[in-house]
Amino acid sequence: MSRIVKVEDLHRTYILGKVEVPALRGLSFEVTKGEFVSITGPSGCGKSTLMHLIGCLDHPDSGTVYLDDINVSKLNDNQLAEIRNKKIGFVFQTFNLLPRLSAIENVELPLIYGFFTPRQMKEKSMAVLEKVGLAHRAEHRPPEMSGGERQRVAIARALVVEPSIILADEPTGNLDSKSSEEIMAIFQGLNNEGATIIMVTHEHDIANCTKRNINLKDGQVLADQPVKQVCLPADRS
Amino acid sequence: MTFWEAITMAWKDIMRAKMRSFLTMLGVIIGIFSVISLVTLGEGMKGFMYEQIDKFGTGPTYMEVHGGKEGQLAAMATVKMTLSDAKAIEDRCPSLELVDPRNIQSGKITYLDKSYTSPFISGCSPALMEMMNWGVSQGRFLSDVDVLGRKKVVVLGQDLARKLFGGFPAIGEKVRINGSKFLVIGLFKKKGSIMGVNMDEYVAIPVTAAEDVFDTDKLAEIGAVARSIELVPQAVAEIKTVMAERHGKEDIRVDTMENSMAIMDTIMSALTAIVTGIAAISLLVGGIGIMNIMLVAVNERVREIGVRKAIGAKKRDILVQFLTESVIISLLGGVIGISSGVGLASFIMVIIGMPLVVSFWAILLATFVATFVGVVSGVYPAMRAAALDPVEALRYE
Numbered sequence A: 001m002s003r004i005v006k007v008e009d010l011h012r013t014y015i016l017g018k019v020e021v022p023a024l025r026g027l028s029f030e031v032t033k034g035e036f037v038s039i040t041g042p043s044g045c046g047k048s049t050l051m052h053l054i055g056c057l058d059h060p061d062s063g064t065v066y067l068d069d070i071n072v073s074k075l076n077d078n079q080l081a082e083i084r085n086k087k088i089g090f091v092f093q094t095f096n097l098l099p100r101l102s103a104i105e106n107v108e109l110p111l112i113y114g115f116f117t118p119r120q121m122k123e124k125s126m127a128v129l130e131k132v133g134l135a136h137r138a139e140h141r142p143p144e145m146s147g148g149e150r151q152r153v154a155i156a157r158a159l160v161v162e163p164s165i166i167l168a169d170e171p172t173g174n175l176d177s178k179s180s181e182e183i184m185a186i187f188q189g190l191n192n193e194g195a196t197i198i199m200v201t202h203e204h205d206i207a208n209c210t211k212r213n214i215n216l217k218d219g220q221v222l223a224d225q226p227v228k229q230v231c232l233p234a235d236r237s
Numbered sequence B: 001m002t003f004w005e006a007i008t009m010a011w012k013d014i015m016r017a018k019m020r021s022f023l024t025m026l027g028v029i030i031g032i033f034s035v036i037s038l039v040t041l042g043e044g045m046k047g048f049m050y051e052q053i054d055k056f057g058t059g060p061t062y063m064e065v066h067g068g069k070e071g072q073l074a075a076m077a078t079v080k081m082t083l084s085d086a087k088a089i090e091d092r093c094p095s096l097e098l099v100d101p102r103n104i105q106s107g108k109i110t111y112l113d114k115s116y117t118s119p120f121i122s123g124c125s126p127a128l129m130e131m132m133n134w135g136v137s138q139g140r141f142l143s144d145v146d147v148l149g150r151k152k153v154v155v156l157g158q159d160l161a162r163k164l165f166g167g168f169p170a171i172g173e174k175v176r177i178n179g180s181k182f183l184v185i186g187l188f189k190k191k192g193s194i195m196g197v198n199m200d201e202y203v204a205i206p207v208t209a210a211e212d213v214f215d216t217d218k219l220a221e222i223g224a225v226a227r228s229i230e231l232v233p234q235a236v237a238e239i240k241t242v243m244a245e246r247h248g249k250e251d252i253r254v255d256t257m258e259n260s261m262a263i264m265d266t267i268m269s270a271l272t273a274i275v276t277g278i279a280a281i282s283l284l285v286g287g288i289g290i291m292n293i294m295l296v297a298v299n300e301r302v303r304e305i306g307v308r309k310a311i312g313a314k315k316r317d318i319l320v321q322f323l324t325e326s327v328i329i330s331l332l333g334g335v336i337g338i339s340s341g342v343g344l345a346s347f348i349m350v351i352i353g354m355p356l357v358v359s360f361w362a363i364l365l366a367t368f369v370a371t372f373v374g375v376v377s378g379v380y381p382a383m384r385a386a387a388l389d390p391v392e393a394l395r396y397e
Ligand SMILES: Nc1ncnc2c1ncn2[C@@H]1O[C@H](COP(=O)(O)OP(=O)(O)O)[C@@H](O)[C@H]1O
Pocket: A014, A015, A016, A021, A022, A023, A042, A043, A044, A045, A046, A047, A048, A049, A050
């Protein structure tokens, strides 16, 4: 099986004025293709920081991140932007859609920074919107949508570039339980089709929907074990 | 991101807050508007002046001697020039080809029961005809014999002849000017109006006869034509020498065609300088306004910038996005300024009946300036946006 992510002895310390806040303190693991990994741990243990490092949004103080066997620590800003654009699909807790753009325009956004014709952009975006069951709301803007729908648009935006890995930071953190289940069903469906997913959560129910759990504490791996996956009915009415 | 995508994106953002965008443009609009409207008006005015001089028929070797100092109105001059002054100029200025003494007064001209008050009854010499390139359509113009003999003969403009005689032949009829009988010997060709004066109401009589009916030998002006353009300055000097000798001091001035055009140019460039100054200040203020609004826009969209970077926007993409927006705002202001400036100038030109000359270079320059203002005022905000750290930007509330 091919390796998608490898992190090695990651360290990241924030400096707040004169106080040093160590967020990650020597953290290593690997993720192979097709895995569905949940990352859990108490608030402030460094989960988001880790996601930012894997997602090439931030540089570690020391240690290495490999993505598709590329050492991303060695890349410059433009190359990192390119990696984010081609290999990574981000899903955020707060959706982070642009409110004045329609659903389909939001989904097209990553493609604008690549090389696609308007027609290709439309087709690709429509296909992923269909995948998350929102083709009929393509022209609606985020403020006209429910939280669950917004998160599905965000997932479509992550999928549209056909990324190597999907990074989701508490994607259900702002959703009610029914919407959460819908979102998790979508992730499970994607994983069954072969997508590699790393998902941060602090809810056990959510972690139980994945196949592997990495538990963090104080910026270090406390436990890394397989999960007996609870399968959700993939019904999207 | 293609150029076109950047433009559509910026356009959407500008249109989202129309009022704010418009107010932001206002400085640029006012600056460009004032320059364009003045330049267009000035060009039109110049074109009008040239057209009028052309119509006058005299060409660049023509000049007029008036009593009084430079810049003084001819009508207010108290200096008295007479026929003998004109004679002296004619005899003693070798650079001159033609000299025409003019004793001009307003007066009443009557035929049977019809009477008309003409503002220009001009006592003049045969030289006038050649000097002005005018012509007679019927009969003949004044001759040297008419002048020497103080003959009471008159040449009438077309419109005046029609007013007095209707369709009937005028030549051979007698009209009364200020009570004295004058024989109509010719009619001028149609000339139209020049500077708002209807030249077809012109009345020409021998300058000697004018002395008799107006009861004064004071000339209003002396027209003269130099032998060539090169001789104009010399002719002016000769006239001044002769007159200074005769009057004991320099109490006359010589207005040349070149002079009038130069005065016009001076006035125009002074006006242009003032308006350009105002426009420059307006553009500066406009540029600062755009910079300010762009900084606000960057602050409002920190989160958006974070999202765009997270999904793959490079620094350059963010820079281009904000720079495009500021350039479009400024350029749009420029376009509005140019079109309203040209619009106002055309409106004025049409109303006062002057030719419309739209300067291509002024428009090109204005477009360039607007773009420049957009770039200069957008660079700093756009660089700030591009430099934002994506993680920080995503955490921004
Ligand atoms: N930009 C930052 N500046 C300073 N401290 C930060 C910053 N981001 C995170 N931290 C601190 O680092 C630690 C880990 O944060 P984070 O990775 O967001 O944790 P989690 O997502 O697990 O809640 C926390 O103590 C947090 O306060």
